[in-house]
Amino acid sequence: MTWHIIGAGSMGCLWTAQFLKAGMKPTLLLREQRFHSLVSTKPILAIDELEGITHHFTINLDSPASLSDSIEYLLVCTKAQDAEAAVHSVAHQLSDHCQIVLMQNGMGSQQAISQHFSSQTVWAASTTEGAWMKDFLHVCHAGHGSTWIGPMSSTPDEPSWQRLKDALEKLSFDIQLTHQIEQKLWDKLAVNCAINGLTALYDCRNGELLATEERKKRLAELTEEVSQVREAKGVPNCGNLLELVHQVCIDTAMNNSSTCMDARQGRATELPFINGYLIKQAERLGIETPANQTLMRELAERHIT
Incomplete structure (x- = not known):
């Protein structure tokens, strides 16, 4: 084969x-x-x-x-x-x-x-x-x-x-x-929604998102919006998503996310399929996603799309 x-x-x-x-x-x-x-x-x-x-x-x-x-x-x-x-x-x-x-x-x-x-x-x-x-x-x-x-x-x-x-x-x-691959894809989406865009915004490694209270607060807000949309779509949550996000930040502390690397090189990112996908799903369900929308707007102002 x-x-x-x-x-x-x-x-x-x-x-x-x-x-x-x-x-x-x-x-x-x-x-x-x-x-x-x-x-x-x-x-x-x-x-x-x-x-x-x-x-x-x-x-x-x-x-x-x-x-x-x-x-x-x-x-x-x-x-x-x-x-x-x-x-x-x-x-x-x-x-x-x-x-x-x-x-x-x-x-x-x-x-x-x-x-x-x-x-x-x-x-x-x-x-x-x-x-x-x-x-x-x-x-x-x-x-x-x-x-x-x-x-x-x-x-x-x-x-x-x-x-x-x-x-x-x-x-x-x-x-x-x-x-149950849909559950795994939503787990990964939560991680990517929380980590990728923020590392591009702050131009930092994954672990540095746990360095300040402001950044940890933003991680929590982004993750909570994923949880809300996921629940509304009937996809079961497998454990605590914020704990998962924090653990990934710890396990990959020295890594640069693919989005951060794309931003540094001036390349198009996958954000439309990450935070952008979440926002579109939320709109169809009548759910507000201010944290994700704010992040996407801040990134766009820096020409990161």
């Missing part, structure tokens, strides 16, 4: 490395221009492990336009705003029984892809694995975590569950298949 991974950022490279370490032969899909600049080379993927060891792997590269293989398993690791277009770019190569696994921050892109690709089995993933890019095709594994994967639409039949389980069983990651 062959996985195709689209998105050569930290998660895409981290998971590609895991497939390679397991003796599998994944194909990493790049943008057309980048791919053609590397055609005449023998590209190497490097991963710095937590133990201080660096592994190097020869890697198969391709691009959506050049791809001739049929795709049986597709892992989408692009930014949320790029995910739907990314899947459409390889639609002509998706087999009828293709398993599509979506690994994006925020929410909204998963639902859109699930609706457009109803012929395939679409899964959403939520992970707490940590990684960052040292250079192109050089990823640093920053922290062990867990990954939950579950279906986005109607429950797949038993053979589909088994095929995905078999396709992932060789990996060393802690991977759990679940029927």
